[in-house]
Amino acid sequence: xxxxxxxxxxxxxxxxxxxxxxxxxxxxxxxxxxxxxxxxxxxxxxxxxxxxxxxxxxxxxxxxxxxxxxxxxxxxxxxxxxxxxxxxxxxxxxxxxxxxxxxxxxxxxxxxxxxxxxxxxxxxxxxxxxxxxxxxxxxxxxxxxxxxxxxxxxxxxxxxxxxxxxxxxxxxxxxxxxxxxxxxxxxxxxxxxxxxxxxxxxxxxxxxxxxxxxxxxxxxxxxxxxxxxxxxxxxxxxxxxxxxxxxxxxxxxxxxxxxxxxxxxxxxxxxxxxxxxxxxxxxxxxxxxxxxxxxxxxxxxxxxxxxxxxxxxxxxxxxxxxxxxxxxxxxxxxxxxxxxxxxxxxxxxxxxxxxxxxxxxxxxxxxxxxxxxxxxxxxxxxxxxxxxxxxxxxxxxxxxxxxxxxxxxxxxxxxxxxxxxxxxxxxxxxxxxxxxxxxxxxxxxxxxxxxxxxxxxxxxxxxxxxxxxxxxxxxxxxxxxxxxxxxxxxxxxxxxxxxxxxxxxxxxxxxxxxxxxxxxxxxxxxxxxxxxxxxxxxxxxxxxxxxxxxxxxxxxxxxxxxxxxxxxxx
Amino acid sequence: xxxxxxxxxxxxxxxxxxxxxxxxxxxxxxxxxxxxxxxxxxxxxxxxxxxxxxxxxxxxxxxxxxxxxxxxxxxxxxxxxxxxxxxxxxxxxxxxxxxxxxxxxxxxxxxxxxxxxxxxxxxxxxxxxxxxxxxxxxxxxxxxxxxxxxxxxxxxxxxxxxxxxxxxxxxxxxxxxxxxxxxxxxxxxxxxxxxxxxxxxxxxxxxxxxxxxxxxxxxxxxxxxxxxxxxxxxxxxxxxxxxxxxxxxxxxxxxxxxxxxxxxxxxxxxxxxxxxxxxxxxxxxxxxxxxxxxxxxxxxxxxxxxxxxxxxxxxxxxxxxxxxxxxxxxxxxxxxxxxxxxxxxxxxxxxxxxxxxx
Numbered sequence: 008x009x010x011x012x013x014x015x016x017x018x019x020x021x022x023x024x025x026x027x028x029x030x031x032x033x034x035x036x037x038x039x040x041x042x043x044x045x046x047x048x049x050x051x052x053x054x055x056x057x058x059x060x061x062x063x064x065x066x067x068x069x070x071x072x073x074x075x076x077x078x079x080x081x082x083x084x085x086x087x088x089x090x091x092x093x094x095x096x097x098x099x100x101x102x103x104x105x106x107x108x109x110x111x112x113x114x115x116x117x118x119x120x121x122x123x124x125x126x127x128x129x130x131x132x133x134x135x136x137x138x139x140x141x142x143x144x145x146x147x148x149x150x151x152x153x154x155x156x157x158x159x160x161x162x163x164x165x166x167x168x169x170x171x172x173x174x175x176x177x178x179x180x181x182x183x184x185x186x187x188x189x190x191x192x193x194x195x196x197x198x199x200x201x202x203x204x205x206x207x208x209x210x211x212x213x214x215x216x217x218x219x220x221x222x223x224x225x226x227x228x229x230x231x232x233x234x235x236x237x238x239x240x241x242x243x244x245x246x247x248x249x250x251x252x253x254x255x256x257x258x259x260x261x262x263x264x265x266x267x268x269x270x271x272x273x274x275x276x277x278x279x280x281x282x283x284x285x286x287x288x289x290x291x292x293x294x295x296x297x298x299x300x301x302x303x304x305x306x307x308x309x310x311x312x313x314x315x316x317x318x319x320x321x322x323x324x325x326x327x328x329x330x331x332x333x334x335x336x337x338x339x340x341x342x343x344x345x346x347x348x349x350x351x352x353x354x355x356x357x358x359x360x361x362x363x364x365x366x367x368x369x370x371x372x373x374x375x376x377x378x379x380x381x382x383x384x385x386x387x388x389x390x391x392x393x394x395x396x397x398x399x400x401x402x403x404x405x406x407x408x409x410x411x412x413x414x415x416x417x418x419x420x421x422x423x424x425x426x427x428x429x430x431x432x433x434x435x436x437x438x439x440x441x442x443x444x445x446x447x448x449x450x451x452x453x454x455x456x457x458x459x460x461x462x463x464x465x466x467x468x469x470x471x472x473x474x475x476x477x478x479x480x481x482x483x484x485x486x487x488x489x490x491x492x493x494x495x496x497x498x499x500x501x502x503x504x505x506x507x508x509x510x511x512x513x514x515x516x517x518x519x520x521x522x523x524x525x526x527x528x529x530x531x532x533x534x535x536x537x538x539x540x541x542x543x544x545x546x547x548x549x550x551x552x553x554x555x556x557x558x559x560x561x562x563x564x565x566x567x568x569x570x571x572x573x574x575x576x577x
Numbered sequence: 578x579x580x581x582x583x584x585x586x587x588x589x590x591x592x593x594x595x596x597x598x599x600x601x602x603x604x605x606x607x608x609x610x611x612x613x614x615x616x617x618x619x620x621x622x623x624x625x626x627x628x629x630x631x632x633x634x635x636x637x638x639x640x641x642x643x644x645x646x647x648x649x650x651x652x653x654x655x656x657x658x659x660x661x662x663x664x665x666x667x668x669x670x671x672x673x674x675x676x677x678x679x680x681x682x683x684x685x686x687x688x689x690x691x692x693x694x695x696x697x698x699x700x701x702x703x704x705x706x707x708x709x710x711x712x713x714x715x716x717x718x719x720x721x722x723x724x725x726x727x728x729x730x731x732x733x734x735x736x737x738x739x740x741x742x743x744x745x746x747x748x749x750x751x752x753x754x755x756x757x758x759x760x761x762x763x764x765x766x767x768x769x770x771x772x773x774x775x776x777x778x779x780x781x782x783x784x785x786x787x788x789x790x791x792x793x794x795x796x797x798x799x800x801x802x803x804x805x806x807x808x809x810x811x812x813x814x815x816x817x818x819x820x821x822x823x824x825x826x827x828x829x830x831x832x833x834x835x836x837x838x839x840x841x842x843x844x845x846x847x848x849x850x851x852x853x854x855x856x857x858x859x860x861x862x863x864x865x866x867x868x869x870x871x872x873x874x875x876x877x878x879x880x881x882x883x884x885x886x887x888x889x890x891x892x893x894x895x896x897x898x899x900x901x902x903x904x905x906x907x908x909x910x911x912x913x914x915x916x917x918x919x920x921x922x923x924x925x926x927x928x929x930x931x932x933x934x935x
Contacts, residue, residue: 469671475658476632476665477685477736483659487684491675 041424061267097180124234129329176221183217231417418513462496
């Protein structure tokens, strides 16, 4: 077939495709490279000869077998506790006339955004055997010699992990209940089922898949957490898998074993996520629109206040007590002494920001990494979400898969993989901020991608088509039509990544060097040296930055403040 | 509106496959410049895919599209939509919610880098034509469905395209407005005379707007003709059933234009028949005459029993059963009132009985 080019106008080159392929290549390297090196190291010895010896050691040496078992115990019990606590609260908040339901939701969200390692430090302040404030109170009230709580124990660790994992279960259960059509319950009522019967026979069975899926996620969280176990288990003298992997990086490093130990975590994570996907079907985490009708809340009568009291007592543990302890420590001369107006001091704050040499560096690194990861990550997620929702290139499924794959890679596993990949040519990035950027980018990509994909789904593809047919190139359409419509979603994603970077510890702990310390690592270091007051100050600073970022991007007009109002009526 | 190049659109063997499935299957269609052609068919017949191929949103798997003397789509190369000088009106209207009515309408002109005065002049003209002056500063979210539709029209027309594409443009409007907009679209077409391709599944929409209707089925053009051709002279069972209310009779051919059916012999027109072969004959419901007395001429008369009768206000709708057990439907004037179970004579005028080739 011959094409007459004589009368066609001189074509602008369409750069879209090459650019997209570049992104695809970058994503492939981002995710495939660390995992490949991980597998290579796991299945070879120091001279890179293939061997299974690493796994034999892993599954026979008690030094590895014990952490594996402990991890299993912790993850299972935490998951069970999370369900026992989150399911009733989710039901009370979503389906009953309990007072203060919005406040309870907000408080659960507060425990959601609290970095788990900060919570662990707060509980050190509260329940360390000797100095813990709750133990002091107990001794004062009873005159006993022995402490009531010991947070440096298996139970203590399970307790703290559960405190900051139960929100995952709560969100899933409450979402499922929120979206359950009220008609289903009414149908049971009209057939003669009383409120409690309906709850037992209809509501709970319908919410069960969400609950089990939540349990799997809780298990996953507990299994892959690094901060809390490192803070609480190491002083108690035991390891879990993540801390064991970390210890293999200490001198003398045993990288092959570390890689091998990461493999079971990776495999389990993939299996659990598959299970969760199966249970939730295609509903995912998202709030499904189009409700049948608002459900009728169950009337609790006199039990309403008892229910509220139950919720508040539960929330004492992840929110009220820890935040009280942190605030107290920040302004007290001694971290675990109750501060009074006469003893209140700003010394800790002055110390942290002027005398502690590493603060400035860590703050600077965190802000640089947070901003750059958020920017690059948002762009990357934006492009991938665009390609997958609009099916621009044939391999869009592959790109979508690559963007979600890191979900199945626990932070510490990714840390190991990145360490192995970027300490050797052609990419020697270890010791620079770049390696941390790659780590944070990979970790935050899946949720950023999912958020933006949801945002794209709300923009009808014909809006772009309309612009193309009127003469705009693909890039012009993106800039003039899609970008303005996506603005709020993009801003939310940016904030989300920024906050995610600030809380990240498990990959950073493997990858940092003295010059690339970040805030979370600094907090971990300070815990090692027992400087809990400084941690409190930094922890509070971290939360302040979080809120400042969220407020700033929502309020400042050039970032899109007020844009939401205009788009709402369309 | 100045001198414009009006282009014909020529589809040659156009094919689009998704995997093994040919959604558009070897479609050839020549649309002269200034003509309005409707692609009519049920959902899934490939009409929207054809339109998107013409627009350049899709690349053909086979065949080619020429606009005027330009080859715009072929397997080897597809000109992107922005270089085709076309406009399109979408099913969803696709108005940009973050732009005012004015911003929406002048978007295409701004892309063409026209100067302010020209843009203002053209805007004023199109706002007047589409009666949108009062709404120029509103956002699309503040408009009714009909107003949004007119903005979409204005936005597509202001760039003076060579070709205008419409994808089910009226399907989101309520019945009254739909009727009004049909004539509006035809009026604007008569005023500007661009080559127009109009996709719809609504036969009366196609009848009122089109110069030429292409009835599509299973990715192919089943019949191409004027609205009258399509309605009065269907060539296939699919077209007969899809357009208007038809009875499709299965009988046996006696000779080239006689069909044995239910103990009677029907004289038919249309596709020539071969004696002894199965024959399919279509006749519209309202072309069947129904009487309680035997008709004067016995030609094409069949005896039947009423199995159902419904009063529709303007007419009566009969379901009758003939000797071989098959049912026919007839629409008659309200005066003919035969209760259920009554015996009647049907007359099927021979010039209305069309033997179908397919």
